[in-house]
Amino acid sequence: MTGGPVVAASAPGRGPDEATARRRFVTVSFLFWFPIGMSIATGVLLFTERGMGLAAIAGFYAAHSLTAAAMELPTGGLSDVIGRRPVLAIAGLLNLAAFTLIGLGAAGWAIALGMGLMGFARALSSGPAEAWYVDTVHAHGGPDADLRTGLARGSSATSAALALGTLLGGGLPWLLGLAPGLGEWLTDATGGLVIPLSVPALLGALVEVVFVLYVLSALTEPPRSRTGVRGVVGGVPAAIAAGLRLGARDALIRRILLTASAAGAALAAVELLTPGRAAALMGTAESGALVFAGLACAGFLCSALGSQLAPLVARFAGSSERAVLVSLGLVTLGLTLLGLTAHSMSALATTVAVTGYGLVYLGLGAAGPNENDLLHRRVDASGRATALSVQSLSLQLVAAGAGLGAGALPPGPLPWLLAATAVLAGALLWVRRAAPAKPLPDAAPRTETDGTAPVSAHP
Numbered sequence: 001m002t003g004g005p006v007v008a009a010s011a012p013g014r015g016p017d018e019a020t021a022r023r024r025f026v027t028v029s030f031l032f033w034f035p036i037g038m039s040i041a042t043g044v045l046l047f048t049e050r051g052m053g054l055a056a057i058a059g060f061y062a063a064h065s066l067t068a069a070a071m072e073l074p075t076g077g078l079s080d081v082i083g084r085r086p087v088l089a090i091a092g093l094l095n096l097a098a099f100t101l102i103g104l105g106a107a108g109w110a111i112a113l114g115m116g117l118m119g120f121a122r123a124l125s126s127g128p129a130e131a132w133y134v135d136t137v138h139a140h141g142g143p144d145a146d147l148r149t150g151l152a153r154g155s156s157a158t159s160a161a162l163a164l165g166t167l168l169g170g171g172l173p174w175l176l177g178l179a180p181g182l183g184e185w186l187t188d189a190t191g192g193l194v195i196p197l198s199v200p201a202l203l204g205a206l207v208e209v210v211f212v213l214y215v216l217s218a219l220t221e222p223p224r225s226r227t228g229v230r231g232v233v234g235g236v237p238a239a240i241a242a243g244l245r246l247g248a249r250d251a252l253i254r255r256i257l258l259t260a261s262a263a264g265a266a267l268a269a270v271e272l273l274t275p276g277r278a279a280a281l282m283g284t285a286e287s288g289a290l291v292f293a294g295l296a297c298a299g300f301l302c303s304a305l306g307s308q309l310a311p312l313v314a315r316f317a318g319s320s321e322r323a324v325l326v327s328l329g330l331v332t333l334g335l336t337l338l339g340l341t342a343h344s345m346s347a348l349a350t351t352v353a354v355t356g357y358g359l360v361y362l363g364l365g366a367a368g369p370n371e372n373d374l375l376h377r378r379v380d381a382s383g384r385a386t387a388l389s390v391q392s393l394s395l396q397l398v399a400a401g402a403g404l405g406a407g408a409l410p411p412g413p414l415p416w417l418l419a420a421t422a423v424l425a426g427a428l429l430w431v432r433r434a435a436p437a438k439p440l441p442d443a444a445p446r447t448e449t450d451g452t453a454p455v456s457a458h459p
Helices: 018-049 054-082 084-104 108-125 128-141 147-179 180-191 196-218 229-248 250-283 285-317 320-340 347-375 381-408 413-428
Strands: none
Touching: 018 054, 018 084, 018 108, 018 128, 018 147, 018 196, 054 084, 054 108, 054 196, 054 381, 084 285, 108 128, 108 196, 128 147, 128 180, 147 180, 147 196, 147 347, 180 196, 250 285, 250 320, 250 347, 250 381, 250 413, 285 320, 285 347, 320 347, 320 413, 347 381, 381 413
């Protein structure tokens, strides 16, 4: 990693061209998140059907979150040392094991192990695919090549995968229940290992096989120098230290990390408080869960739309920095609308709340590609995955703390408005443009584009 805007580029024209790299990045993003989306709709219900109480289920999700947070930086450094493709393949294999354990496991230890493995895979995957894409585009088109278009499409693919996966995961058990006796036959034939609610997880395991095969065949990268165990062990801590130092000495990257923290606060409030509001609106937990599944799908679609609009927002605002400011303003507005309608169940208040929910995800979707466009212009290939991991860690840690805080506060407008305040503080960081970072003494300077380079039109 460097402290300046210099990006170590390979000679233009090497490796896949930009369109091919963009297509492969989009495909990898979709294949990774699609099975995770399928598990969202049925996860809690599956664990309940297996006889687990709410305290145990909370522990399962804590195992996922804590594992992901603990491994975020080490796995980002690992990708920078041994390469993007092997780390992504390992993530796919871990998810394959995780979905198998979750789909078949009837014991608490098996489910907890599966959730922990999924958290490990999440940490492994948080940077390598995007780092591979940026490395490839820079190698083919140079350090000033357009990144926003591919980053936006990758983010849209992630959101689309989550939306489609949520619908499919929630619909499969229902479809199995339409056929008389099919669910019972499935349970009896497998000795209770497979029940209708476990089918989405097992289907997700099959998708992970496709993901691993695609990663190994499509994400070609130049050969790296052979690294033994000693080199990996020694290189990962150095990469981690470089990632932490980068945020300390670069004002723009500090803004990006603080913005990720603000996004974590917003997501924690939305994910924790929305299901209860849906249940209160519908009158029962079951119908509220169904409404929340549809709302979550709509939120992912809004995020996908926001990601697609990210280059247009940057053009309209004049730079990636201004685009982040505008996007976070939308998030603040959405959270404020959710807070102001927290005590009302009227049709008007519900409409305003749903609008606010959509604005939160639309704004987060538009902010992400523009933030990462700025990030990638500040780091080089040797530390790109680590920088993304630091960003992801900032989001996850604040989300965990904000979730605990929102759960402890009395229900009503206050938790929503506190989250809106956190996002507003993140938005205000972008009112002034950051000063260009100073290149390292041995680095050749290049023109600072600051995210204003022309971008391709989005379809």
